[in-house]
Amino acid sequence: MFSHGKYLLVLLLLLLLFAAYNYTLYTTQSDYGTIQLSEKALQGEKHWRENNCNACHQLYGLGGYLGPDLTNVYSFRKADEQYLKSMFNSGVKAMPRFDFNETEKEELLQFLMEVDQTGTYPNTEATIKPDGWVKVQYKKETYEH
Ligand code: HEC
Numbered sequence: 001m002f003s004h005g006k007y008l009l010v011l012l013l014l015l016l017l018f019a020a021y022n023y024t025l026y027t028t029q030s031d032y033g034t035i036q037l038s039e040k041a042l043q044g045e046k047h048w049r050e051n052n053c054n055a056c057h058q059l060y061g062l063g064g065y066l067g068p069d070l071t072n073v074y075s076f077r078k079a080d081e082q083y084l085k086s087m088f089n090s091g092v093k094a095m096p097r098f099d100f101n102e103t104e105k106e107e108l109l110q111f112l113m114e115v116d117q118t119g120t121y122p123n124t125e126a127t128i129k130p131d132g133w134v135k136v137q138y139k140k141e142t143y144e145h
Contacts, residue, residue, distance in 0.1 A: 035118050037111070044111025047104055056095065060121045066094050074109075074116035084109055 037045065048054065056066035063069075077083055085105045091097025100108065117139050126136050 037114050040107055040110040041114040042111075043104075044107035044109065047100065047108050048111055051098060059115060060119075069121060070112060070115075071119075071121040072116050074113045079113075081109055084112065 053070075054063040056064045058065070058069040059071050061069060061071075073084065085108075087095075088100050088105050088108055089098050119136070119139060123136055126134050129135050
């Protein structure tokens, strides 16, 4: 039978292991990189929020489901900026007709373009590494605008 002292020792050991595990987990650099939106894209994000685009659309699968996921709409539509800009104000099907001016449309477009560069959704290129972590393919190309 273990004495109280030994129980305490085991408990202490477990606590130490827990602390070490958490330390490594939360201090290890991830390879996500830093995502920074440009000033223009931030303006676009503001329009995105203020007009509740997310109520119907998703980014990375999160949002409402009335409209399509727009994470990669920029490359999916082959960078057809004319098409995308016209979608903002056209009011097709269940999408309300917005009244963005040219600057606002450019900013929204910039937002969608930069979001597109952050990755691919859904990402079918993910592989599981031997240590259990998932390796995701990130986009490297940057678009000129
Ligand atoms: C009430 C729901 C709703 C809201 C709010 C909404 N949308 Fe949509 N949106 C839709 C639907 C539904 C479609 C699909 C229309 C179709 O099938 O032709 C769509 C399509 C689009 C498309 C075209 C996607 C493609 O691949 O052709 C873009 C771009 C888009 N929306 C952007 C926006 C932006 C930006 C906002 C916010 C300013 C917004 N939407 C707000 C419902 C919405």
